[in-house]
Amino acid sequence: MSDWAIQLQDVTFAYGTGKSHGPWVLQGLDARVTKGQVFTILGPNGRGKTTLLHLLLRTVQPTSGTIQVHGRIGFVPQLFQVSFPYTVLDMVLMGRARHVGLFSLPSRQDEAAAWAALERMGIADLAARPFDQLSGGQRQLVIFARALATQAEILVLDEPTSALDLKNQGTILEWMARLSHDTGLTVICTSHHPHHALAVADEVLLLFGPGETIQGPAGQVLSEPHLERLYGTALRKVAFEHEGRTVQTLVPVYAGVPERQPRHERHDGLLTQ
Amino acid sequence: MSDELVVDPRTSAPISFEPSFLDRSGWVMPLLLGGALLLAMLLSLCLGAYPLPFLKAAQIVGHLALPWVLPENPPWTVEELIVVQVIRLPRVLLATFAGLALGLAGAALQGMMRNPLVGPDLVGVSSGAAFGGVLAMLVGWTFFGMVGMAFAMGLLAMACTFGLSHLVRGGVQTMALILAGVFVGAFFTALVGIVQYVADNVQLPGIVYWLLGSFVGADKGKVALIAVPVFLSGSILMLLRWRLNVLSLSDLDAQSLGVNVRRLRWLIIALVSLLIAGQVAVSGIVGWIGLVVPHVARMLVGPDHRRVLPASALVGALFSLGLDNIARSVAQQEIPVGILSALFGTPMIAVLFWKTQGKGWNRE
Numbered sequence: 119m120s121d122w123a124i125q126l127q128d129v130t131f132a133y134g135t136g137k138s139h140g141p142w143v144l145q146g147l148d149a150r151v152t153k154g155q156v157f158t159i160l161g162p163n164g165r166g167k168t169t170l171l172h173l174l175l176r177t178v179q180p181t182s183g184t185i186q187v188h189g190r191i192g193f194v195p196q197l198f199q200v201s202f203p204y205t206v207l208d209m210v211l212m213g214r215a216r217h218v219g220l221f222s223l224p225s226r227q228d229e230a231a232a233w234a235a236l237e238r239m240g241i242a243d244l245a246a247r248p249f250d251q252l253s254g255g256q257r258q259l260v261i262f263a264r265a266l267a268t269q270a271e272i273l274v275l276d277e278p279t280s281a282l283d284l285k286n287q288g289t290i291l292e293w294m295a296r297l298s299h300d301t302g303l304t305v306i307c308t309s310h311h312p313h314h315a316l317a318v319a320d321e322v323l324l325l326f327g328p329g330e331t332i333q334g335p336a337g338q339v340l341s342e343p344h345l346e347r348l349y350g351t352a353l354r355k356v357a358f359e360h361e362g363r364t365v366q367t368l369v370p371v372y373a374g375v376p377e378r379q380p381r382h383e384r385h386d387g388l389l390t391q
Numbered sequence: 392m393s394d395e396l397v398v399d400p401r402t403s404a405p406i407s408f409e410p411s412f413l414d415r416s417g418w419v420m421p422l423l424l425g426g427a428l429l430l431a432m433l434l435s436l437c438l439g440a441y442p443l444p445f446l447k448a449a450q451i452v453g454h455l456a457l458p459w460v461l462p463e464n465p466p467w468t469v470e471e472l473i474v475v476q477v478i479r480l481p482r483v484l485l486a487t488f489a490g491l492a493l494g495l496a497g498a499a500l501q502g503m504m505r506n507p508l509v510g511p512d513l514v515g516v517s518s519g520a521a522f523g524g525v526l527a528m529l530v531g532w533t534f535f536g537m538v539g540m541a542f543a544m545g546l547l548a549m550a551c552t553f554g555l556s557h558l559v560r561g562g563v564q565t566m567a568l569i570l571a572g573v574f575v576g577a578f579f580t581a582l583v584g585i586v587q588y589v590a591d592n593v594q595l596p597g598i599v600y601w602l603l604g605s606f607v608g609a610d611k612g613k614v615a616l617i618a619v620p621v622f623l624s625g626s627i628l629m630l631l632r633w634r635l636n637v638l639s640l641s642d643l644d645a646q647s648l649g650v651n652v653r654r655l656r657w658l659i660i661a662l663v664s665l666l667i668a669g670q671v672a673v674s675g676i677v678g679w680i681g682l683v684v685p686h687v688a689r690m691l692v693g694p695d696h697r698r699v700l701p702a703s704a705l706v707g708a709l710f711s712l713g714l715d716n717i718a719r720s721v722a723q724q725e726i727p728v729g730i731l732s733a734l735f736g737t738p739m740i741a742v743l744f745w746k747t748q749g750k751g752w753n754r755e
Contacts, residue, residue, distance in 0.1 A: 175647050193647035201505040201639050202694035208636065215637045216649030221630035223697060268648065 120188065123272050123304040124151040124174065129183035131169060139181070143169045145329035147183070151272075151321070154302045156294055158315035158336070161325030162349055167308040170325070171276055174306070189304070192270025194261045197281045203248040206260050210235055210245075213267030235267040239293070255286025262293060273297065275307035279314055291318050312353065313368040316340050324348050340368065420692045424705035428487070431712050435483045438716055441474050451475045482609035485673055486715040486728075487708045488617040489606070490680065491625065492670040494707020495700060496663045497681030498688060499628050502635035502696050503659045504568055507689075510682025511667045514568070515575035517678065519548025520664070520671035522579045525586040525598050527672075534616055542668035544579070549660050551575045604675040604729020606715050613673045620669030624662040628700060631659065635696035677729050679736025680710055686743045 129147040132139040143166040151157045159167050172178045173185055175193055192213070200209075213235065214228040224232075236242040239259050244252065249260060258278060265273050278294070279287040295318045298305045309315055315322050319336040326332070326348060332339055345353045345368065352371040357364055436448040447467050454461060455476060465472075496511050504514070511517045523544030527537040555571035583602070590598055600607075637650050638659075645652050670677065687710075688703035711728075714735065718728045 172643075175643070177643060177646050191647070193644070195641065195644050195647075198641065198644070201507065202502070202689070204636065204694050208695050212637045212640070212648060215634075215645075218633065220634065220655075221627075223633045 121153055122150050123153045123188050124149075124306070125184075125186045126150070126173075127184045127186075129173065129180045129185060131166070131173060131178070131180050142328040144173075144180075144325075147331060149323055149331070149333050151304060151306060153188070153304050154298060155320035156298045156305045156307075156318050157321045157323070158319035159306070159308045159323045159325065160310075160312055160315055160348065165325040165327055167325060168276065171274055171306075171308060174274055187272070189271030190269060191272045191274050192265030192268040194258070194265050194273060194275040194278055196276045196278075197254055197258060200249055203250045205245065206236070206241070206247050206249055206252070207232060207245040209249045209260055210264045210267050213264035216268060231269070232263075232267050235263040238266060239263040253286065254282045255289050258282065258286070258290055259293065262297075266297075270303070272304040272306065275305065277308050277310065279309065279311065287314070294318050312340055312345055312349075316355075316366060316368055337366075420698065421701040421705060424691075424702060424709070428705055428708050428712075431709055432483050432487060435486075435712055435716050436475055436479045438720055439474070439479060441470070443471060443474065447471060448475060452480070455480070477610075481611060481614050482606050482715070482719075483712065484614045485606045485609040485617065486712045488614065488621050489670045489674050489677060490684075490708035490711025491704045492617065492621050492666040492707075493677065493680040493711065494684045494688070494703040494705070495621075495625055495628055496666045496670075497683075497707070498685040498696070498699050498703035499635065499659055499663050500681070501685050502639045502699070503656060503663075505639050505641075506568060507686065508569060508682075509572065510679065511663070512576070512676065512678040513682060514572040515548040515552045515579060516545045516664055516667050517671060517676050518576040518579035518583070520545035520668045521602060521676050522548075522582045522586070523668065524601070524671050524675070525583050525590075528594060528598055528601070529586050529590055534612060538616060538620065538668050538672045541672050542665050545664040545668050545671070546661060548575050548579050549664055551578075553656075553660070600727070601675045602729075603727035604677040604732065605718070605725070605727040606674050607725060609673075617669040617673045620665045624665045624669075625704065628659070628662050628666075631655070631662075632696045632700040635659075635700070639696070675727075675729055677711070677732050679732050679740065680707055680714075683736045683739045683743070684710055686740070 126147055126149045129144055130142065131144040132142050134140045147170075159170060161167050169178070173180055174187065175191060176185075207229075210232040211224050211228060214224050214231060217228060217231075218224050233242065233245070236245055239262055241256065241259050241263060244256060244260070249257060252260065262273070273294075275294070278290050282290065291314055294305050294307065297303045298320075316336055321333065322336045322339045324332045324339060324344060332344060340355070342353060342355055352373055353368050354371060355366060355368055357366045359365075433445060433449050433452065436452065437443045437445050450465075451467050451472055452475070454465070493511065496516075500509050500511060500514060501507050520541040523541035524537055526544070527533070527540040532540060552568070552571045552575045555574065556568040559567035587595060587598055634650065634655060637645050637648055638652065638655055640648075642652050684707040685699060685703045687706050688699050691706070692698035692702045711732075714728050714731045718726045718731055
């Protein structure tokens with residue numbers, strides 16, 4: 119048995135078909151995702167992150183090249199609104215669509231699988247709540263549960279921490295790491311936050327542009343020169359001790375922002391220029 | 392884990408892991424609505440110029456349903472039997488089936504289009520079917536020829552609406568869909584106008600009255616004409632009702648969950664077109680019911696389409712039957728039911744809009 123979940127070989131893609139296709143989004147992309155790892159795809163807007171996810175989900179086909187997938191994919195889209203206020207249990211139950219015949223209703227087994235997914239994510243107490251009344255973080259966990267209910271071996275997440283507050287971003291990162299390390303799921307996500315990738319990813323793929331990519335272990339690939347080239351802005355890697363462990367993170371420099379003049383404290387406690 | 396992920400006791404409902412069979416299957420409300428519909432049908436039989444007691448109407452219906460159990464001395468007169476069998480029962484059945492069709496079609500359309508603001512008359516299918524209907528009248532086609540023509544044109548209109556709304560970047564959007572429906576509806580209404588223009592003096596009054604929407608002239612043939620599409624499309628839509636939940640998510644989301652979005656959408660479009668074709672063929676354009684009724688159904692049973700579809704069908708039938716009773720009893724002359732449905736439907740949707748705005752109805 120191979121140890122990879124997804125393998126892309128010489129994948130090329132452009133929107134449109136034939137000679138009138140648009141500009142290349144991906145060119146000659148080779149990548150390999152190891153089973154049970156957290157794999158993060160980073161790149162500025164328009165470099166093909168979302169296209170790559172669509173290729174993995176097979177909603178679009180590559181212009182050339184092969185994509186091999188070992189295992190079922192469960193998709194966690196970006197935070198979204200529902201048109202109808204379904205309950206959390208109804209939402210998770212929809213993860214069973216592949217297991218329910220076209221003209222059938224979900225069975226007791228399907229409901230049990232939905233409950234099991236909710237319990238695994240620790241949100242069974244939300245089951246009867248309307249999905250649209252949950253916080254962004256809770257909604258994202260419900261969609262994680264729905265992906266688990268599909269009995270997926272690979273979770274594909276589209277910018278899972280976007281539109282979340284800091285605390286919920288942490289919760290989602292924690293769950294990504296937990297699902298991969300504790301239960302052996304392969305977790306693939308796109309992100310706009312290199313520091314999130316540094317915190318949870320085992321491997322990282324940087325998309326500089328068509329034909330220009332770098333893949334490797336997060337610690338090595340997420341270097342200051344790589345990221346500066348990727349985003350066109352300087353980032354610094356900093357390390358510090360926190361509660362007995364060394365934390366590494368990435369901080370943008372924002373060199374273009376003018377330096378603030380020093381302020382002096384007045385005798386009445388107010389600040390002056 | 393984060394505090395925010397702890398459930399708020401004020402808003403969370405108590406959860407039982409083993410709900411009772413009735414709760415789980417969600418059949419309580421549909422059963423109640425079904426009972427109410429049967430009662431309303433029997434009461435409607437008593438309504439009219441010829442007075443008929445409820446019990447007698449029920450006995451006659453029992454006899455008509457099971458003709459071999461004829462009592463020795465039937466308690467009804469021949470006149471009463473004829474009034475029920477020939478005049479009132481076909482009309483009540485026609486109004487009921489039309490309501491079932493509109494309720495089902497509305498709920499299926501709203502689910503499929505992820506938009507609680509659409510109805511058969513807003514996406515152009517009613518106008519398309521009306522054009523098919525008048526075209527059939529012009530060339531002298533009746534019965535299933537008329538339904539076939541209404542179906543073909545209704546389907547064409549829906550395909551146009553969907554095609555137009557797809558032209559907007561980023562897939563199907565609420566506003567684009569409604570606007571496309573308005574354009575397509577207006578186009579087919581113009582085609583209806585052309586048919587009226589070329590129709591001769593003998594055909595024209597019939598066409599005009601038919602277009603206003605009415606259950607006048609109900610007979611066995613018309614009942615069969617709508618019963619077939621309702622049973623056919625209705626039963627398939629009922630089987631697909633859970634899929635509608637999945638389809639009501641985004642295309643990408645539904646696809647990633649293993650749903651063939653394109654195939655399922657076209658299947659539902661065809662089924663809805665058939666339902667509306669049947670309804671339009673027997674009763675002309677009866678607007679607003681298909682838009683209003685699914686909202687009432689969701690208020691009664693929640694948003695899950697497993698429950699919304701049967702509830703919407705039954706509420707639609709009750710609504711249509713109630714309107715027809717008003718249509719044939721308040722004035723000396725019958726009021727076309729299409730006028731009443733707009734008269735009652737529009738304030739209802741306005742109130743619903745006011746009450747539900749900002750509560751998950753449409754925040755695009």
